[in-house]
Amino acid sequence: MIKFHNTVRCDLKSPDLVTDELVVDTVAPILDDKFVSLPKSLQPYPWYMMTNIYHISYAARTKEVSLFFWGCNFRCQGCLCKKESRNFLLKENMHLFSQEPDAIARPPDRFLYLGEVIGVLDKLDVRLVLLEGQEASLDPMYPTLTEILHERYGTRNILCSNIYKKPPLKDTDAVTVGLKAFTDSLHRHYTGKSNREVQEHFVELYRSGMQLSVTSLFVPGYIDTDETERIARFIASVDEDIPYVILPYFKAGNNPWRRPTPEEMEDAESVARRHLNKVHAFKGDEEMEYEVARVI
Numbered sequence: 001m002i003k004f005h006n007t008v009r010c011d012l013k014s015p016d017l018v019t020d021e022l023v024v025d026t027v028a029p030i031l032d033d034k035f036v037s038l039p040k041s042l043q044p045y046p047w048y049m050m051t052n053i054y055h056i057s058y059a060a061r062t063k064e065v066s067l068f069f070w071g072c073n074f075r076c077q078g079c080l081c082k083k084e085s086r087n088f089l090l091k092e093n094m095h096l097f098s099q100e101p102d103a104i105a106r107p108p109d110r111f112l113y114l115g116e117v118i119g120v121l122d123k124l125d126v127r128l129v130l131l132e133g134q135e136a137s138l139d140p141m142y143p144t145l146t147e148i149l150h151e152r153y154g155t156r157n158i159l160c161s162n163i164y165k166k167p168p169l170k171d172t173d174a175v176t177v178g179l180k181a182f183t184d185s186l187h188r189h190y191t192g193k194s195n196r197e198v199q200e201h202f203v204e205l206y207r208s209g210m211q212l213s214v215t216s217l218f219v220p221g222y223i224d225t226d227e228t229e230r231i232a233r234f235i236a237s238v239d240e241d242i243p244y245v246i247l248p249y250f251k252a253g254n255n256p257w258r259r260p261t262p263e264e265m266e267d268a269e270s271v272a273r274r275h276l277n278k279v280h281a282f283k284g285d286e287e288m289e290y291e292v293a294r295v296i
């Protein structure tokens, strides 16, 4: 019999082992031999399953939740998670964009049970959920979680992914694809993997009717204007109305590259506009218009 107490968690792999690890109070279903105290609304769900989620942030103004998943099938040289694993848009993290990396960030040491995630979301007024961080697509709980998001909260669910692997997307409303490079050798160099699957999946998703947008990183002298134009051309070969966002490289990991200037970002944007109708390049000096708060 698996038992839960108010403030302790039971390890499901070893049901007799009760750890002294704290859990979110809304989740703990309360003791004794029956699950009588488990909130009825949680009972239909596999609330006892572990997710890959380790961090949750919330923007009250936009009613937007970001669920951060850990684990990735790429090894991008400039991955921001090497610098900080939590949301860079948190007030306490905004300075990190411009800061030189001095160490590789530690991976998370705690992950959330599905019931804990629901417990957190129940307390928020949420309309939009971004499934991001590293690769949400790799979490076996992804389809269950997105189904719950639709059923319980009626949210719009947006997967941010490299789409090297496609999870079941029945309850996903849009996918933001992080396209690292068009040139395969460059993609392999930057991520450690070919982009063949990524390109195939992109076309498949488009044909399935999924709403798509694309982001890519601009790295001076590496993933530069020419490569940005190749990416834009590829997107336009699928549909020239797919939105494309170009992000400036912020130093992360042990790399020789510098940050692009605002002028370089403007150039990249105008080159991409030759092929696509909806292009935006962040210049790297924007101010946040609303606050993003850490929930967990």
Ligand code: SF4
Pocket: 072, 073, 074, 075, 076, 078, 079, 080, 081, 133, 134, 135, 162, 178
């Ligand atoms: S795909 Fe994203 S999360 Fe994965 S290594 Fe690359 S930048 Fe990091």
